[in-house]
Amino acid sequence: MSTIAEFRLPAEDTVLAATFDRAPEATIRFESSVSRSIPGLWIDGVDRETIEAGLDADPTVDAAELLVASDEGLLYDVTFPDDARAIFELLLADGGALLEARATNGWWAVRMRFRDRDDLCETHERLLEHGVNADVRRVTDLTETTAAHSRLTPEQQEALSAAFEQGYFEIPRGISMEELAGELGISHQALSERLRRAYETLVDEELQPSNDQVNSR
Template identity: 65%
Template sequence: MSTIADLRLPAADTALAIAFERAPAATFELESSVSKTRPSLWADGVDRETADAAFAADPSVEAAELLVETDSRLLYDVTFSERSGTDRLWDDLLADGGSLLEARATDGWWQVTVRYRDRDALCDAYDQLVERGVNADLRRVTDVTDVDDHETRLTPEQQEALEAALEYGYFEIPRSISMEELAAELGISHQALSERFRRAYETLVDAELQPAGEESRLD
């Protein structure tokens, strides 16, 4: 059995607090480490000039290099400042083998979904965050039973995407493959893969893994 946790972390305690002050409508999403040494962030709801200025003004960001610009969003390769403690944040959050499933930041808050081997590992990671002074809000905890115990509700396409993500190291930190590269491996578009992930996460947490009418939280 493993455990999936949804946590809410304030940017003021982690990273990009000033960036949100400069670009309040922006949404940042952790995508991958294209350079294999730095995280990459998608920026939505903000133009390039505003995003550049927001990153430049934020003391938690040492450098932000634009990699991809589309009609709707921007992909940056980001180097966080050592004094921001962002690397340690991920070390604490993913302590003892945790796997990051999703990380999005909007309205000054990070929303992260992490898979742990069990509740003890989640408790250890949560305690480390609190000891560092991070005001972590544990929103939901779901215990994942073995797939052999029940029939999965994932579509074949969603299961294929998740299995490929695990195989190619998409859930590792830093990630071994970007979403664009993984989409190419599957022969689908980036948008299609992103939609498969979102629907698969929703199915796993809300439909298959969460008992009807119940929400599980730490004791």
């Protein structure tokens, strides 16, 4: 049974710790892509001069080339040295698939899919053996029924789960929108949009059976 696991990894045990020392307010995420090489890095929350000074001083970065500068952030093609690339090999050695990797405040939040929990456990043990303090935050087993009936995207599911667990829906709220966005490593606007779209999907799913009954009469 396929398994989704969410890890929390310190940058000091993996990559870009020195970059966060220079630019602690930065949010860094891997670009979603299909490629034989390590994807580029989207960086926001910091100006170009500051982040490039951090990347230049970072021993886990061999080179960084700016590809795109937009409202979404700065996209860099980053070349990592062999010892830094070994971290990614540890994650993927047991056939795991990297779904998302995002870093803020010196910590990486990583979502991966494994064929089963045994592969997840082997990956976790390997990370610990190599000195990576990998903290498994959440594990979800995927079934065909779950996959077939869920219309929420992984990002929407993550946002809703985090909002529920952190008390965002409680009265009074246990966490603000800004704080929750910081926990997820995304902007306030991005979180608001994810929650809005998730609400629309859930409401549509809830009302659709009633509408079908009405239309069938």
